[in-house]
Amino acid sequence: MPTPSATPAATGWSLVWADEFDGAAVDPARWNLIADCWGGGNNERQCYTARASNVSIENGALVITARRESYTGSAWPAAWAATQADPDAQATREYTSGKLTTQGKACWLFGKFEMRARLPQGQGTWPAFWMMPEESHYGGWPLSGEIDIMEVVNLGVECPTCEPGGENSFLGTLHFGDRPPGNVYRNRETQFPAALDGQFHTYGVIWQPGKFTWTIDGVPFGSLVTGDWWTAASSAPQAPFDRPFHLILNLAIGGNWPESTALGGVSAEGFPKRMEIDWVRVWQCGPGGTTQGGAGQDCTGGN
16 A cells, blocks of 8 residues: 555645554554453453454454453553552453554644444444544533544344345434533434455545534445534534544454344354454644645535
């Protein structure tokens, strides 16, 4: 896969960050490897580890591998442990997997964010490409927001209420509002049966001031605009999506969402499960990405 041009023709986009995963191992200058058995706040069934058996580089791709195996680790994310009554608490889960973030290494306010990936299939699988605020400027989740670029659960699973040929609904979502139970989300959804072909496809979002547009293989499938979101912590019209966010890649197993749809639970069949990522790229508007928001630039599509 050739390296993309730093200034894609006729679109106004400038490549400002990318990982082509051409090295021998995950680049620690770009990514943090997460290690905890917290469960993501969603009753997920995996422990995330930094082991090569869960996160590796193979043939120019990042591979996140979920394995069916018992594992014990910290019950808390590292950033939270010190604030817990028992900071050394441990948890044991029945699966392991991988999660990477760019927090503290790279974050952006506005841009085009894309991942080219081949996704695992099966009941209980939950691959995601998403963003969280670099700093919780407006307060804890979801006051400072969450941007889900791509999520799909139970890909390929056939059931009486699923899409013909197998579940293939992809979602892009914003989380915002007030502290739970006052949290709110809005999303856009599309069926994408081509994902069942086991090939690589490109998933992305274009984040402009006051607008999000989600894409698959460069084709938009839904947008949200100012007025569709809010935060109890500010009356600013674009808040909380007016601050820098960092990237997250992960493969969860089980959890409230995948286990509440299709056939329920997690199928033990087909493990290990692999999420293969050919590249992740970030563009912003203007030469060198200097304008960020795209004012005066034709940055509405293409790459």
